[in-house]
Amino acid sequence: MLNAIDISSLQPHPKLDGVDLVIIKASEGRTYANPLRRDQEKAVRGAGKQVAWYHFLWPGNIQAQAEWFIKCADPKAGDVLACDWETTTSNTVPSCADKDAFLAAVKKLRPKLRVILYCNLDYWKRHDTTEQCGDGLWIADPGAAAGKPRVQHPWLIHQYGIRNNTDVNVVNFATVQEWKDWAGAPAPVEERPAPSGPTPSPYTPPAFPAGLAPGNSKPSAKPLQKALRAAGFLQISDGDLSDTYGPRTRGGVGRFFAAHPQFRSKGQPNDVAIGPMGWAFLFTLAYGRK
Incomplete structure (x- = not known):
């Protein structure tokens, strides 16, 4: 009792x-x-x-x-x-x-x-x-x-x-x-522990550099090459990074477009010029999804 x-x-x-x-x-x-x-x-x-x-x-x-x-x-x-x-x-x-x-x-x-x-x-x-x-x-x-x-x-x-x-x-x-x-006492509410550590901030990709295009060297294509490498679309060493948006960079962008064709210009199946939307998605894919 x-x-x-x-x-x-x-x-x-x-x-x-x-x-x-x-x-x-x-x-x-x-x-x-x-x-x-x-x-x-x-x-x-x-x-x-x-x-x-x-x-x-x-x-x-x-x-x-x-x-x-x-x-x-x-x-x-x-x-x-x-x-x-x-x-x-x-x-x-x-x-x-x-x-x-x-x-x-x-x-x-x-x-x-x-x-x-x-x-x-x-x-x-x-x-x-x-x-x-x-x-x-x-x-x-x-x-x-x-x-x-x-x-x-x-x-x-x-x-x-x-x-x-x-x-x-x-x-x-x-x-x-x-x-x-x-x-008829209510059942206790299960308390879930708060996540430890600070809450990560949403990733914000860098702004698209105006003028970035195949054949150009200004602005530099190195950030694009590094992002393509981090996302798995380009194998390139640090020593081979180049300011020029050359054939190697075009090949990496082509592989990115093959995996994500929504970012290729419509009606241009061989397009290798990345635009602002593709740039933002690529950088988020490379650096923002940890």
């Missing part, structure tokens, strides 16, 4: 060691909100514990109480919501009909969340007439050993005592994952 505690503003800094689930008081009646609930929630979630919320029910004004509860709790996916059904500080008793209506109202407001009932042994055996406990029974029976409440009805949580001024409970699940599956 799992271990749980339930807390209110009376436990501003609860001890979370060994605790799997924390049930936080969110609200009471139509106007009271636990002023510490957000700080408590932050601490509980930060410690990796499961979260549930409870509302202390008063007689009447059921829909307003349900709406106030949801507003105060602001529950997240996988949180569980509970109705605390017991005698109020004014010594009034919400009826069994009030309890049933509240459970139904909260479920309607948050249909994807589990909604459960908290009450003590006396309320369950002597005040309840419907056995309506929503998605589960949270029973207070401090006179019984942990996990052995004196009820015939299936139970979800057993509040069995007080430790360090805090109510302690056991939860009828074997693992936290079973609780999360039952509560």
Whole structure:
């Protein structure tokens, strides 16, 4: 079984060691909100514990109480919501009909969340007439050993005592994952590691040198020859590089055009004059695809 505690503003800094689930008081009646609930929630979630919320029910004004509860709790996916059904500080008793209506109202407001009932042994055996406990029974029976409440009805949580001024409970699940599956907690999003090192910048080929053409030596044909060599279209040593766009360079350009004919001038099957688009593609092929 799992271990749980339930807390209110009376436990501003609860001890979370060994605790799997924390049930936080969110609200009471139509106007009271636990002023510490957000700080408590932050601490509980930060410690990796499961979260549930409870509302202390008063007689009447059921829909307003349900709406106030949801507003105060602001529950997240996988949180569980509970109705605390017991005698109020004014010594009034919400009826069994009030309890049933509240459970139904909260479920309607948050249909994807589990909604459960908290009450003590006396309320369950002597005040309840419907056995309506929503998605589960949270029973207070401090006179019984942990996990052995004196009820015939299936139970979800057993509040069995007080430790360090805090109510302690056991939860009828074997693992936290079973609780999360039952509560509908979303699966964790797998985080992919960011790529190491700087992101490479897109390659930008050098500008096409105006006037580059077969037979010319100005501008120099050496950059073209080096690009043809790097891309695998020309075998030439550094000592044989020449400023002149001669026969060797033409042969390399011809082989480039044979592999990528879209860059050859239309209607000229023997074209060996590279243009700006072919130049840009050749340099990207040679130097930009690493």
